[in-house]
Structure formats: structure tokens, C-alpha cells
Amino acid sequence: MIIVLKRGSSDEDIKRVSDRLESLGLKVHISKGIKRTIIGAIGDESILHYQPLESIPGVEKVMPILKPYKIVSREFKNEDTIIEVGNVKFGDSSIQIIAGPCSVEGKEMLFDIAQSVKESGAALLRGGAFKPRTSPYSFQGLGEEALKYLAEVREKTGLPVVSELMDPRDLELICKYVDVIQIGARNMQNFRLLLEVGRVDKPVILKRGLSATIVEFLMSAEYIASQGNKKIILCERGIRTFETATRNTLDLSAVPVIKQLSHLPIIVDPSHGVGRWDLIDPMSKAAVAVGADGLMIEVHNEPDKALCDGSQSLKPVKFERLVNDLRRVASAVGRNIN
Amino acid sequence: MIIVLKRGSSDEDIKRVSDRLESLGLKVHISKGIKRTIIGAIGDESILHYQPLESIPGVEKVMPILKPYKIVSREFKNEDTIIEVGNVKFGDSSIQIIAGPCSVEGKEMLFDIAQSVKESGAALLRGGAFKPRTSPYSFQGLGEEALKYLAEVREKTGLPVVSELMDPRDLELICKYVDVIQIGARNMQNFRLLLEVGRVDKPVILKRGLSATIVEFLMSAEYIASQGNKKIILCERGIRTFETATRNTLDLSAVPVIKQLSHLPIIVDPSHGVGRWDLIDPMSKAAVAVGADGLMIEVHNEPDKALCDGSQSLKPVKFERLVNDLRRVASAVGRNIN
Amino acid sequence: MIIVLKRGSSDEDIKRVSDRLESLGLKVHISKGIKRTIIGAIGDESILHYQPLESIPGVEKVMPILKPYKIVSREFKNEDTIIEVGNVKFGDSSIQIIAGPCSVEGKEMLFDIAQSVKESGAALLRGGAFKPRTSPYSFQGLGEEALKYLAEVREKTGLPVVSELMDPRDLELICKYVDVIQIGARNMQNFRLLLEVGRVDKPVILKRGLSATIVEFLMSAEYIASQGNKKIILCERGIRTFETATRNTLDLSAVPVIKQLSHLPIIVDPSHGVGRWDLIDPMSKAAVAVGADGLMIEVHNEPDKALCDGSQSLKPVKFERLVNDLRRVASAVGRNIN
């Protein structure tokens, strides 16, 4: 941690900061420059991360040197983490595709979609049981009924299933039925929920919040990991910017940035990222080319009648064509899709 | 709802959309322009708000005419809503100041701060018991112990107390102790939490999410109101932008915009809005001048030792001076501070 | 154009708007709904684009139906525009790579880099003569001297050259030496400069502004086209967002969005988009996969001594490896790199 003092700082100012740092068990290193005095704190920087040093009179700014996350960082663990869901692996050279409807609307529709995306090459089935909708008057999901359908369809198709958890009180229920728990973008900083999923032994897909920096995203993963559950799959799904042509701006540079900073696998959700079915194809190709470990794509057999997010869902026939195209892109960057 | 068809749309395209609208019980009005055909849907637009009409072949864009929120809108209720907390009123000509530490760190410190802010003119005491921290390694709040201190200090000072709820499982507990429940910015779209506080009979302060549009903010208020609880105080606390000189960008224009759209009171939290104690003074004055119904300000007796957000906390003596200055600004815009 | 009147609008309100529209030569269509009256203006909507109809009493909002740009739109011209620079084509199935140093620092370094990027597969040479630097104390470019070097190196290598124009007074000078004029992101709305380059017969690379929406970007292209010069190559180079891990956020979804809206070719500049040399590789692959017609990449033989943007420049050897990798990605999406 580097503490920069204000111009013209007095010896008293310097002493005040030094004493404080030393009282926290850190060694202090003072460097008087021409224009500024700088104080370096040597030792366990984590002690300082949440100390309000800016409030000490005479301090101009405080600059951390180390990263605030630990367990999820590549410094902590250098080799890539591979997460297994049944015999599907996230984080090795393969690219996994998760597909399915935004929300589970019925057993038959779910089975039909599952059957079809499986044939096209999807490795997991997604389907919402609890839906976080902007409006209280929108369809909120079928709840446990949907979870049961997911489990039944898994039995029939062999596809592991993913569904979103919104409330800590539903954790036990959801764990009974699904293979992977999804934490949605709006709950990325629902810290209580993060702590809870950190205590179960199930893989978690953690979506990036709409206004979360990459550091905050990794800090939320750290919340989960800090409780013991290290089976975390990160998911970039678009951030909020001024552009209105797309629902969000898919930040594909987050993929290689996170690959540098963390050992966790990262997938991309182009459906929410752009919010328009006609852009899923190019954005999926770009996500594969940029190095994503997987994709999460909304597929619906009747998008114009979907109870949720129909305008960003692909029809099964388009999905099939897309996966075929993606295989070629994956191969061009040295990876493979089942 | 206006549906704009793509250039060169066929009669079949028009019929497809018309049939769909009519099947939903709406009257259809077709207007063929030179370059585009436009279809107007007449009737209860709310039916259409969550229909994926963009997915129908031939549709270029869909433009809603009405607002998606209802109970919280000024169209629904024209006169300002006044919310009473004890004998403190939010939404009339007075401006209420809520002050206190970011987190309750002990009984004595809380009492000292409460005593002092009360004397300076604060109407309510704030203090966090459960703290939503970016890092799992930061101080997370004293929990129920803090709630007890808040209740005790209320007894002694007469100040009603506000504290944040993060988890639906704590609702009953928090209701036992506090007068006003706060929903933090990171939980603005924690819809399950919104539904729960919608079912109790306690005023709620709902903070705007970091990347929430004003419409989404009002939709979250609608979630609460839809369950029966209409005692909602909105709170602008800064949005996330590219600027890094301040922690967030306080969007003061949200205050008059929301006054036009909704009948609910709205207050401003400059402490989180800018994140720097040395900007609280001018931003508080601006908030009063722009028409806010109240302020929420962090006050700590030893900011440089605070366990949370010390760098944005005012010392009691500065708070006192500020309130005196604010009285003059309030009076200049025809309002008053106790 | 759809004009939505405020709730409870009177006949007088309706007449006021109708009269105004009719006085502009438009036909009026009134539709009284249950909650709102809507007025449609039929005829040449462009008349209305810049009329302050929102200022007419009783008007709630004005919703344009048509797009504000014309010549550059796909409605105006459906087939892709192909722009030729010597025998290099932008906009057909090939993908063109423009490479070179941020700024021309000397003749030899320019020649060395040009020679090497040509061998690796670059189709054009870039090099700044006039540099738009954030600080007045930074290196501002060699000016005409640099232009002469560019022309000389073109003679020797056969590579057409691109350089940035910052000032209308330099237009004649730059036209003497370069093959393609670049308009930088900071000048995307320097409308006088746009008008000037609209009047010469040289291809123009127009970069997207840091905070420009796609519509504004196309409006700036329209400025150029409106003066006669239709040889416009658009360039996505990152937008400004809250994320600080990268210099900007490269908005790759802009590529397919623009392909839908406009017939102009669009290339991507990953160097400025992310600002870090270690991310150029994955972002270039993603740009090719997403459908870009070309790439603009900064290459420097000694990045750590570059006078400008060294931290985002690739060394020639890394550039060569990258182009080889890009050929495979291009081929996977049905395109080719020379």
C-alpha cells in the first residue's frame, strides 16, 4: 500500500500516518520527494484494504499494490481450474454450450427443446424456474414445478440442468433438482446468497452484474470461494453503457482479462449480452474466438410466444446451424465443441 | 403500443401482427405510410408489455406509449404521498435529515453520535447492522447486537432508527427493532426481498441501484407497492459512470424527474453518491436546492478509525455546521429543516 | 413521427399540434386511446427531425419512426459498398489488415516496420504525422516530415498509407502524401473537418467517438457522404464505460449492428479498444469472427521506447504470429486474409 501525502505535509502529518500503520503491525517506509512525501506500508497489505486511511488529515490518496481477491486469483493457484458437471468439463480445451429456454413454461416444451439442443451439440440444459423480472406483473416462473420438469427432462435426455437461485430460502429445494446453480447478474452482489451457495457442494455459474467492474466480479466469486465452494464458473453477460442499439454491451475483453487474473473458467451469455436474436450468431463466434470456455444461449421453439425474453431467443433450427459454425471457429483457435 | 413494420412489409406481415394483437383482446389500427406501415394497438397496453412482439417476422421495432409502473405513478395518484415515521414527515414542505454511522460499531459510539446529530437537527438515526461489503474479508456488521443498540438508543434519544435489510430471513428480526427498513442499492433488484418488504407495515427507504435507470427504479418501488406496502421513500445515491474522481456520480436531476413521474418522496444520500467527506457539504446543499425531501448523511465520531466507509463520513462538528447552512438553502427554496 | 399527448389532453391541445404538422405539409392522423391521444404525422418525416415539438404545450413525447441518416443507410443502398485503395478492397469477402506505428518517429523505423508487417500480411501501412495527445507536453508528431516518410516508404514497399487529419488547414497537405485519410475518435463530431473530407476524392477511415452511439456514428458518416465523398470506412475502436481494466470497452456488437443498418465497410481497432498489447491477440480474433472487414493494429519495433502508445503496440514477431492465427479464424467464418 502506498500512501501519498498532500503537498507541504508536515513531520506531524508523516508521523500520524506512520504511527497508524505501525500500530497495525506494518513496517513503514518513508520517501520524501521534491513535491510529495510517499509512505509505503510493508507487510500484509490485506490489513489495510478496508482502513479509511483517506480520512487521516494530510493524506492525499491511497494506492493499493495488491489485488483484493485471493483464492480466485491466479497468484493463489496458477493452473486453470477445471469444473466437472457429470462428465462435462469447463475450463479445459473443450467449449461447452448451455442452451434452453429463458423460463420453463411446461414439460413438453422443455423436453422438445432439450432433445433438439442436445442433438445440435449442447452439453447442458438451462431453464428458469424462478425469474427475476423487472416488473412485478410479468411472469415470475413456475417455481418448484419447473424444477421437477428439469429433473425429469434430465432423466430422459441425460443433459445436466442449470437453473437460477434468487433467494437463500430456495437453496435446499433447488439443490434437490439441479446440477448447476446459477446466480444472476442482478444478484451478483447479493452477498448473503453468495455466502449460501459457497456452503454447498454444487457448481455455480456466477453472472457479472450490469455495472460490476472485473475486480468486483472476482470479489463476488471470492465470497463464494471463501466459504469452501470453489466450483465457480464465471459468466460475462454484458454491461450497461450509453449505447441503446443493444440491450447491454457485451464486454468480450473481460474474457482474456479474467483469464490473466483468475484460474476460474469463464463463459459468455450472448443472449442477454445483446438482447437480440439476430446478433447471437456473430457474438457467439466472437466469444469462442476470444477464448471463452463456454456459451449460454437461449433457445425457444416459439420465440414470439415465449413468456420471457422471446426477442433474444433462437429457434432450434438456427441454433443447430450456429453450433456447426462455432465448431469451425473453435477449431481455428485450437479448441473443440462436442 | 406502436408496432413499426420493416420496410416493404407484406399484407401477410401486417395480418400476422394484427391477428396476434386481436387474439390478445386489443383493437388494431393500421396506418400505411410512404416508407413504413405502423400498427397501433388500442386497449390495455399492459397486456403487451412483456410480449416478445419483436420476434414476429416483419416487425422492426415496438414502441410502448404508456409507462410500465402504475401504483407509484403520478397518473395513478396525483397528490404527493406523505410518509410518517413517528412524527417525522417525508414528502411535505419539510426536509428531513437522517444521520448516523455507516455501521453500528458499539453502543456508546452509537449513542454519542445519535445525541450529537439530534442536537444538530437530524430527524432519524441510521446505522448498519448487516453490511453489504464488496469483500468477504471486510467487517460485515454486528447483526442483531447492532439492532438492539439501535433500539436502545432510540429509547434514550427519541430518534426513530433506520437500518438495512439484506436477506428475507432477517425481516422479522429487523422489524422488531427498527422504524424504517432500508433496501440498499445492490439489492434494488433483489425482487424477492422487495416482495417481502411489500408485505409488512413499515416505511421502506429504497435506494437506486448503481446502474438502474429511473424507470427501473420506479419498477422496483412498484414491486413493493404491488404487495400492499405503499410507504416507500426513494433514495438517489449516485450512479456508476466513467468518472473516477468521485466514487459514483450523484444524479441530482433524478430528483425533479421522479417528482414528475411519481408521487413518492425522494431523498438524497450524498455520502455514497460521491464517497468523499470533503464533497458532502456542497452536494448536500445542491440536493436541498434541487428539491429533495430529505438527506441521508454518514456521521462518525472518529472517521479515520471507522470500520466501514470512514472516508465518506463527517465528524459531528462538521455535520452541525452543515445543517445550519442547509437551513438557509432550504428556506431559499421555500422549505424548512427542523 | 408519432406524437404522444399528455394524459387528459384537450381538443385545443390536439388542434395545436395538428395545425403545426399541417403547416409543415404533413398529413395528420389522430388516434384517441383510453389513456392517451396519439397523433401520427404522415409524409416526409425528415421535416420533423429537428422541430422542437416537445416544446408545444400538451405534448408528452415525440417518437421518430425513421432513421435520421439516409445516404449511408442500407435502405438507401442495399448492396455492400466496396472501397478500393489501390488494389486493396474493403467490404468484400477479404479482411484487410492495416498495421504500423502509432506515430512516425523516423524514416528508418517506419521502413523497417513497414517491410516487416507487409511480409506478415498487412495490406496498408498506418503512421501518425499529427497526433491528438491528451497532454500539450506530449510528443505531437513530426508533421509534414512524417508525411514525406510515409510517401517514401510507400514507394519502396508498395503499401498504401493511412494517416490522421486533425485540422482542416492540413487537408491539402495530407492529400498530397496519403492514400487514406483517418478521422480520429476525438474528431468524430468535428463537423467542419467532416465536411472538408467530404469534398475530396480520397477514402476516409472514420473512427467512432468514445461516447458516440451507433446512430451518431452513422450521422457523422452521413456528414461526409452528404458532400459527395462516399468512400467511408467505419472503425470501431472502443467506447468509454466504467470498466478500468481496459483503456476502453471494445464494442464488438457494433459490427453486426452496423452491417444491418449501413452498407459501408467497418473495421476494428483493437489496439485503442483495449489499450494493452497483451489483449490484442484475442480481441483481433474476436473482431474477425464477429464479421469485421478489417483490422487496424499498432506495431512498433521497440514498444517500450515508442513516443506514443507503446503499451498497446505489438512487436513485429508477435504481429506475424497473430496474422497467421487470424487467417484460420477468417477461414472459419468464410473469409480470407491475404
Next chain:
Amino acid sequence: MIIVLKRGSSDEDIKRVSDRLESLGLKVHISKGIKRTIIGAIGDESILHYQPLESIPGVEKVMPILKPYKIVSREFKNEDTIIEVGNVKFGDSSIQIIAGPCSVEGKEMLFDIAQSVKESGAALLRGGAFKPRTSPYSFQGLGEEALKYLAEVREKTGLPVVSELMDPRDLELICKYVDVIQIGARNMQNFRLLLEVGRVDKPVILKRGLSATIVEFLMSAEYIASQGNKKIILCERGIRTFETATRNTLDLSAVPVIKQLSHLPIIVDPSHGVGRWDLIDPMSKAAVAVGADGLMIEVHNEPDKALCDGSQSLKPVKFERLVNDLRRVASAVGRNIN
């Protein structure tokens, strides 16, 4: 400047950076921590501001200690700069109001508006002669004719006049007629234009760019000051964010932040900041309360027929009422409006 090396950096890495710093004439200070080695460069940091040290192998990040601007900083000059336009002063305890139409549409309308805003308390008259419009098909201003009208109206009313410069080739012309040159938001980083206005002896109003950080804003002021002209009035006019309820988000915290960093006066333009006439009143009050040295407000006698920005213009009668209200707010914060 602090250079943080990557984890596990070798002695060779350290030497490489040290040698480079020493070759630039700086003293080097090495501090080996437990997890990172940090190198401090002592001496004239400005040498390093534009050195691509991030490109040196082994460097993780580079953290500047000092600010990149000099002449405009409060460190360079501690007392507030007061800029005189005739006998109007910007930067002392008075608050100056600049009012007038977006664009000069005719002599009579300009005179009428000038007369009326003068009576209401405006100190300067604004009026566009050259208009930076998003569309090439919009009204672009009357050019020199407008400048002549401005000069004539100044003769008659005594109000000094402000008008925008868009092109260095118009500088001489505009200097003949106006008292204050305005540089618009879209030209904040048109560096050639900044250099030119830096060489004349006229006050300049420099508007903040839509996506400019406060540091970049001050760097643009530094461009002007570096050429000798220190009569710079900064102007906050809204930044681009995701919120669409207002045209831009007026960043009022920029006012106190800039007051800390710079000695230059700063005014606020609420008209462009929010883009809606019905929000000018509260936002102007907030701007005065937050500490602005002046306001720039668009006033038009027939907003609904204005050729430019009518929807954000006030009518003279509303402007008069507003100025009266602002006098009370100014007085509440210890300042005065003429």
C-alpha cells in the same frame, strides 16, 4: 511515479527498469516487499508521464503520483483566478448568468431576447453563429451574419457576447465580433482549436466533453493555458451515462472537485446538461448551491419554433422568475447575483 513489478520478478527485471529510469535522469528507489517489488522514481515525474513503461518486461503496473496538468492546477497557483469580461467578473463571490438563444436566428429576435434577459439579470448574451449539429441536414447557423447581429445587439444593450468557435479558420473572424469565445463539448479535445484560442487575448469558455473525465477536462484547459491565454472559464454541461430520462447527466460534483484541483472559475450549463426546459429551474438552483461561478441558460421567445434546441429553452418570463429564485439561493450560500 511508482512502478510495481510482477510477482516473482528477477534481479534482471529490476535492473532493466532501474536502468531505464536512471537513463532519464531520475533517482531510483527500490523496495522489495513480500509479494511485490516496487520501484519509486524520484525527480521530475513529468518526464515519465508519457513513457510506455508498461511495455517493459516484468512491469505489472505504473502509478503516477503527481497530476498531469500544471498551469491550471491549484498547486501552481493557489488563489482563485478571476476573469473579467468588460466589468463582469467570473470567479469572485458573484454568480454570473449568461443567457440567450441556442442559435442567432435573426437580429430582432436576438435583440428582444437580449433586452429581456438583461432586465432579468443576465450579465452576458449567448447566441450561436456556427452550430455543431449531429445531422448535416439541420440548421447550421447564420455564420458571420449572426456575429454581426451579436455585435450590434451588444452595442444597443451593453451586454458582452459569447459565441462558439468550431474551426480554427474562423478564429480571426469571431475575435472581431465577440467578447468571449466558446469551445463546445464536442471540440473539447480538438487540440488544434485549443492551441489556437490559447494564442489570442480573449476569455474562453471551455465546455466539458460528453465522455471526458475531470482530469482530461483540465488537460484541455492546460492546452489553452500552455500557449499563454489563461483566461479560461470551465463549463460543466453534462456527461453521457446510461440514463435516458435526461439528455445527459449533469455532474454537479464536478464543480467542487474542480474547485479543489484548479484555480479557474467554473460555470454550469443546465440546458444542455438535462436537455429539458422543465428541469432547468431545479438544476440551476442546485448549480448555484453547489458552488458554480455562473450559469449558461438557453432562452428563446418562441421555443416551439426555435431552429435549434427549442425543447431545452426557457421563455423570457420563466427565465425572469428563475433568476429571482436564484438570487435567494445564491444569498443562502454567501454569494450574489447582480
